[in-house]
Amino acid sequence: MSAAMTSDPRATQPKYQRIADDLKREIDAGRYRPGDRLPGENDLMATYGVARMTARQALGVLKDEGTAEARRGVGVFVREFRPIRRRGIQRLSGRSWGGGASVWSADIASRELTVDQLSVAEREAPERIAAVLGLKGGEPACVRSRRFVLDGKPVLLSDSYLPAALVAGSRITDQDTGPGGTYARLAELGHKPVHFQEQIRSRMPTGDEAERLALAPGTPVFLVHRTAFAEDGQVVEVNEMVLDSASYILEYDFDA
Amino acid sequence: MSAAMTSDPRATQPKYQRIADDLKREIDAGRYRPGDRLPGENDLMATYGVARMTARQALGVLKDEGTAEARRGVGVFVREFRPIRRRGIQRLSGRSWGGGASVWSADIASRELTVDQLSVAEREAPERIAAVLGLKGGEPACVRSRRFVLDGKPVLLSDSYLPAALVAGSRITDQDTGPGGTYARLAELGHKPVHFQEQIRSRMPTGDEAERLALAPGTPVFLVHRTAFAEDGQVVEVNEMVLDSASYILEYDFDA
DNA sequence: GATCCCAACATCTCTAGACAAGCTGAAATC
DNA sequence: GATTTCAGCTTGTCTAGAGATGTTGGGATC
Structure with missing residues (x-):
């Protein structure tokens, strides 16, 4: 545009x-x-x-x-402060204030964060996801559900949705997290994500979430809904994450 | 009708x-x-x-x-993804920040986020704040505590800390939010904030927080800890905020 | 000198039209 | 049955006005 x-x-x-x-x-x-x-x-x-x-x-x-x-x-x-160029860096750090282990940086290189549960399927996405992805009439999405553990403790549930048509025939479904993961594969396919939008909510976990994340009673969770856009503005991925708020702080940097 | x-x-x-x-x-x-x-x-x-x-x-x-x-x-x-159920949601996006009527930007300007409680004082800051601000030996900070209401509902508690030496003699303490607010004043004093870092946590509110924000039981709060840096790298402000997670979604945009 | 009033000027709200451009579904055609 | 065309709907853009409302500064008044 x-x-x-x-x-x-x-x-x-x-x-x-x-x-x-x-x-x-x-x-x-x-x-x-x-x-x-x-x-x-x-x-x-x-x-x-x-x-x-x-x-x-x-x-x-x-x-x-x-x-x-x-x-x-x-x-x-x-105005005195004009809109920023939104060149923020996203970091999901574990604990401590001053920034401890940065487990997730811009290139999504993961260190101690590992996947301990993984399922991949091609199926219809929920309405709210399909709408964002631009899928019509029951067009299927590639869904990767993962649970991440940090130091042996489950801390993150992630559901990643990609338009099935986008990744048809590729091995993207087999990919794990890591430097050569989903985003690198998307780039190879000509759909490199270049812009991201995240919405963050907080609420008490459902029973299922509390169990899968082994949450202490009274611990709320973060809900991060991330949309990834390619150069042409197309939505190439929607990622919904549930994070243990006792294990994570979210960190953002940006310039005025 | x-x-x-x-x-x-x-x-x-x-x-x-x-x-x-x-x-x-x-x-x-x-x-x-x-x-x-x-x-x-x-x-x-x-x-x-x-x-x-x-x-x-x-x-x-x-x-x-x-x-x-x-x-x-x-x-x-x-929209599928509305800012929130009730009408008073705000975007605290990176975009908004910089554009900001000092703090919140265009969004809020058009949406009647107003201050309904305000106190200004010069006193010692808590350890964790003083450390970030680089204050030594009980050096005082200028503290502005505010509560913001949106459509009559309290949604945000904010404590802003500035090194007292930085604003000595200025009228910054009298300033409210708005186009000519804190950041504009800091800029005039030669300490224009150009870089920001935000850390976000979530937890259940304290009794005091629940009362001041009129929270429904079981509603967690966001804690946003923002550090503002000047061109020379000096920390010029620390802002700690408590947000009603039922009223707010945090939104961030960034590029790869 | 201090205060009040007012005209000029700015944005804000609103009207009653017009045409352009995009989408949908049904009719016509192949 | 499958495809194409098209009418009728929608939102998007734009015009040429009008009055309302808020701000400012200068002049008249006290």
Whole structure:
């Protein structure tokens, strides 16, 4: 979507998007600095010859992104803290505050974390997963369910879903975790995951979860729902994880 | 139903907001479930007697929140992965952070997250905080404790620690959240935070936390420990937060 | 000098249309 | 029966206005 932006400005791109891009470009170039006033609705109407709603929509893009903020009766201003480039590193560390054993880094290289239960199947995914993966009409998914242990203690349940069509005929189903695991295989198939989104919830475990993770009573679990996107924006994997909150802390780094 | 629309006994609320609230209420009540189709633009125009742009704006509120998604040519649907059951969920995404009205960004700005309890003091910080901040020998920290409410429900407790020497004489202690908040002030003082690290834990709340957040029994809390670094690597702020896990989902985006 | 009022200006809300673009299902065709 | 076409639905984009509401600064008043 954004690829066509720079390469083909003539392509049917909404006016409001073009105006928003122009503004962002000028901000990036330092023409407008944090705290500066941006052209307002009236300015954009005059400059670009568009209607108020269109100018508003353009400014709305910047507002939604957090790049700009409007002060009613005053004007639109560049915000002090612009959106980050979301280049975070994901780490799942065991215990201790200052960062102890990093068991999971960006390249998903696992150290002491090992798999002790594994099942692979091709079947229909739950509705919520299928929707995210873009599977229609009972199209099957490749499902890998795993349990991970750390120092002999089970700490993580993971269900990984991939579109079956994506991995048809490959040996991805046999792959274990590790540097040469799922993601490397996806890359070989031309579907290298380059962007990730994680949603984290917390709740009390179900009876089954408590048993499989050998949880002490009163220990909540993390639910991590990760979506992996390829370069073209396609969802190539959905991973649902249940983590023992007594064994894990989640760590994220990012820049302003 | 439309009778209530015409007269506004309470403060005049925008039509689009009222319509959006109606929809959200019905979703919360289970009248529309995830995956269900919502009334579209035409439906809302007919039901509420508003123009298309107004109906669109109402649906835009749900879209921005992540409650609903529109499929062009098809309709508007309740999302599978809603931020949360109830309406007050926030995204604490990396994206949001940097964009932030100091702390929370665009999302929250449009969603009435307000401070309802505030205390500022200069005192010694707990050991673990003082260590991270690099304070020695009882050097004091500036501590801002806040409780945030969303739609009248308390959802977040926040303790922010800054080296007192860093903010001596400034009015940072008076600042509230918002565009000109703590981070903007730090930037003015030459200690602009540029890098962040977050550690997330989950556990059952203490009695005090449960009371202050009005938690339902069996609801765990998130603990977010955020460290903010300036350009030179110095730690300029430590923020410890307790979040109602029933009201919040944490969301992170990152690239490989 | 201090206070109040107000006009100018900004964003916000809303209208009543219009056409474009994408999806779906049914009818027509092969 | 299988395929293609197309009408009718949907959301997306856009216009040219209008009034409401909030902010600001200057001028008149006290």
